[in-house]
């Protein structure tokens with residue numbers, strides 16, 4: 373029998389009312405105190421209601437004596453350096469490196485998660501490092517990378533850590549980026565955006581039932597986040613992982629592209645990425661390249677200027693083409709930049725403005 377998102381959350385919270393091991397205690401930023409030491413988390417649209425001793429659906433926020441704490445502040449389980457193209461960001465400092473950071477936990481339950489070993493686990497069940505914001509920023513500087521990227525699991529659930537680090541990083545001349553499912557309430561997102569240089573949103577499908585059944589999320593909240601990013605003038609890119617039989621119908625992709633065109637404009641970079649079987653979804657094949665090409669063609673037909681095919685190394689639509697003169701202005705091969713013809717944010721051939729963060 374199909375479980376609704378609400379039932380999944382309730383079951384998880386009831387089952388997670390176990391004594392918690394010692395964690396660094398950082399009070400959460402967005403929550404309300406209720407009667408009898410209950411609290412309601414206001415960070416993401418799940419709005420978990422937690423009794424004393426209970427954790428949220430994301431596994432990393434705990435009510436202790438009527439105060440909500442983050443259990444992962446300064447405790448990343450994954451820290452490494454990699455190309456910005458891997459995010460993927462294609463309109464953000466091409467060819468540069470980023471320091472990638474993630475903690476345990478997630479506020480969704482995608483059955484095909486590529487990073488399930490860290491996203492679908494609790495912080496006590498995985499090794500973590502002691503890296504408060506000051507140490508993390510120092511690490512990025514010592515590696516000589518221009519950007520810290522919050523990624524892999526779901527940065528929303530380690531909001532306090534991401535927020536404090538981003539503020540500090542900005543004051544130290546670094547940039548920050550966030551790779552997210554976009555399932556966050558408006559107020560925390562508005563508070564974070566001034567300190568975020570760019571955002572990548574995984575738009576998992578354009579179907580409310582897919583979001584509820586496959587991911588334990590809600591489409592409408594993610595669309596609200598996208599509208600907010602547009603309104604705030606933040607650079608953002610959208611990635612759609614195209615999964616055979618689940619979200620690959622031409623009708624769904626067409627509706628998605630029409631919505632993007634009408635609500636976000638022509639210039640938001642849109643990546644259609646190839647699915648590789650993972651986690652609980654190993655029965656499906658990889659996405660045929662023709663399906664991705666069809667999605668690309670539908671998006672272009674809707675008037676979107678920057679549409680990419682990802683996870684197919686060497687494909688011509690890994691590269692960026694100028695919408696005006698049609699010349700190839702960024703030649704990518706895998707995560708490598710072979711040629712770059714953008715100068716001061718303009719096409720080096722015809723001078724057309726190319727949206728993004730280039731310097």
Ligand code: SF4
Pocket residue numbers: 413414415416417418419420427428429430431433479528529
């Ligand atoms: S961030 Fe975690 S605790 Fe807060 S509402 Fe979302 S899932 Fe629940």
